[in-house]
Amino acid sequence: xxxxxxxxxxxxxxxxxxxxxxxxxxxxxxxxxxxxxxxxxxxxxxxxxxxxxxxxxxxxxxxxxxxxxxxxxxxxxxxxxxxxxxxxxxxxxxxxxxxxxxxxxxxxxxxx
Numbered sequence: 001x002x003x004x005x006x007x008x009x010x011x012x013x014x015x016x017x018x019x020x021x022x023x024x025x026x027x028x029x030x031x032x033x034x035x036x037x038x039x040x041x042x043x044x045x046x047x048x049x050x051x052x053x054x055x056x057x058x059x060x061x062x063x064x065x066x067x068x069x070x071x072x073x074x075x076x077x078x079x080x081x082x083x084x085x086x087x088x089x090x091x092x093x094x095x096x097x098x099x100x101x102x103x104x105x106x107x108x109x110x111x112x
Contacts (some may be wrong), residue, residue: 003042004101006045006070008088010038011091015070015082015088017098021058022075023086027086027098032077038110039065045106048099058092063108071095 005018010031017025033040043063052060057072072092073079081092088110089096 004073004103004106006040006098006102006106008070008110010040010110010112013082015090015098017101021069025098025101027090028079029074030081031082032084033082034088035087038084039068039086040110040112041065043068043110045070045104045108048084048104050096050099057090057095059095060097061095061102067087070098 003020007016007018013029013031015027015029016023032104043065045061046064047062049060055074055076059072061070068086070088072082072095073089076091078089
């Protein structure tokens with residue numbers, strides 16, 4: 001079974017997908033704004049929902065930190081900026097691709 005890990009680098013506003021220790025994908029993301037920063041730490045994907053509705057775009061990947069996740073957006077201009085309430089925003093085609101690749105349980109490292 002392939003081993004994946006997601007790394008979110010807040011300073012670069014990038015999400016990296018590792019497969020067996022090698023970076024295989026890199027995506028631009030939007031992150032939390034100053035007052036609601038994306039939390040640094042080690043988490044896991046705990047659930048996956050296509051078409052969650054509202055501002056969450058095409059897919060929701062829930063993190064083990066309650067109320068936080070990686071999701072699409074209905075505002076693609078927000079990608080690359082500090083705009084969210086702490087979640088990681090991705091372009092809808094990117095989050096759909098990521099959701100197809102990673103299983104529930106995938107580790108997620110968010111670094112400053």
